[in-house]
Amino acid sequence: MKIFAIADTHLSGEPPAKPMSIFGDHWEGHWDKIKASWQEQVSNEDVVLIAGDISWAMKLPDALVDLNAIASLPGRKIMVRGNHDYWWQTMSKMNKAVEGKIEFLNNSFAPAGEWAVCGSRGWTCPEDPLFTTEDRPIFDRELLRVEASLNAACTAGFNRIILMLHFPPFYNHYSETGFAGLIAKYNVELCIYGHLHSESSIKNAATGIINGTAYHLVSCDALEFKVKQLI
Template sequence: MGDGPAARARPPRPPAPGAAHRGAVGRHPPLADRAAQPAADPAHHRPAHRPGPATGPGPGGVARPAPTVKIFAIGDLHLPGRSEYHAWMRPYGWAAHYQQIAARWRQTIAPQDLVIVCGDTTAAPTTAAAVPDLQWLDRMPGMKLLTPGNHDGWLNHATRTRLTATLADTPTIQATHHGARIISHQHQRILIGAVIGPPPTSGPPKALARARRALEHLDADLSDLASMDPHLRIVASHYPPCGPDQAPTELSELLEAHRIDLCVYGHLHGRGQHAAGPHGTHRGVRYLLCSSDHLRFTPALLHDTTTTTHWSPAP
């Protein structure tokens, strides 16, 4: 995998100005204000930057339209983490899958767009080992919000301080363990929440307690942000929030209680497993499986801020 993400590190660069949204770690300006970042050839270590679309007055004082911002989701990038891709992913057709992801990402994502990554971004066990993969992802167009997955050891065990330092040189990336925030653009307020999944029914006590705390933090954030009356409410979970029979879980009940419009999730791979999660709309919540192989490695469009487009899975 000599030309993969783990092999293509680049020199550090200073972080872009701006503050992180609530609950997230990382540095970049708000979505509507960030400069566009062109897609980079994977052989280049450091892409050139150019200004994004102008939104102020144009010639003759005529206002230019604000750039369209679209929100996408994809899960389970499974970047190699300084090693060859997982051999156990081969049966799912994942040989050199990051090359497919890169090509289709560049075809789909504009510099001003936001991509929610629903867990399992990289197999790296530590933040230091994750740096090459994060730098590779940073060179892809668009903003990225990384949420936790069961293989994200680098994220799940990182302190906030260490995570902030790790993401300082990847200004298009934020990461969060759990919680929610509001993103505003063109007078639309979009709520985005994140959690690894519903608390398991059994397991080590510490793991159970950690999963329950994450769900409680998400619940608290959703309650706090409800007064902002968001136009669209999205929650990203790595594990399926419930089974295909839609039997209630703590997470699915929380989504219903907070009137979440859309829940995206990943974790399931292969045709035999894709049916193991919820699909369609149940009790007011739309569920969309976004694992990479299910989407044919193409991010799924969730929302277009200039239209009424919602939840358009990749072809």
């Protein structure tokens, strides 16, 4: 079993209702590039982690064309919500809609061999200059969700943990607060995240080993529209 990751697929039906090429020529045909990489590298025995911003759809029925397109690809798929995934509903509604072909994380974890995949959306960190008082309750709630996921995995006996967020776990420089504090507390081995797209934010993103945890930025444009093998 191999474990791969990608984020920010930003699908919008077929043909796309919102072509991503409006954000730059490099986005032209981005889903075709992702699919080609996915089909080349991923087998049905593998796991693909999808770290949010999956579909532009506003409602779950409208997102199904995108979710079904992902479900049709090889491997087991595990997702967390992104800030643009307005179609996200209760676990029961989403599981029923996709007929169990995709797994969604919310206050929970997913076993993958010796690994536990934990995760939630995350949120803008307080150190970010754009953080506002309106962000605080969302940030605090996401901290609780991430800790519930990590605690569930540890309670189940897992000691090898992957944490999947949509937002970066900290802003620019490492700080042992918030999500980074939970990563340290629960000895997370790998942390993946997306959300970042600009050239400067991708260049300055936290990657590599920091305080014993391997950080990976997996927004699809940062990966040149290819899935990234983690394990």
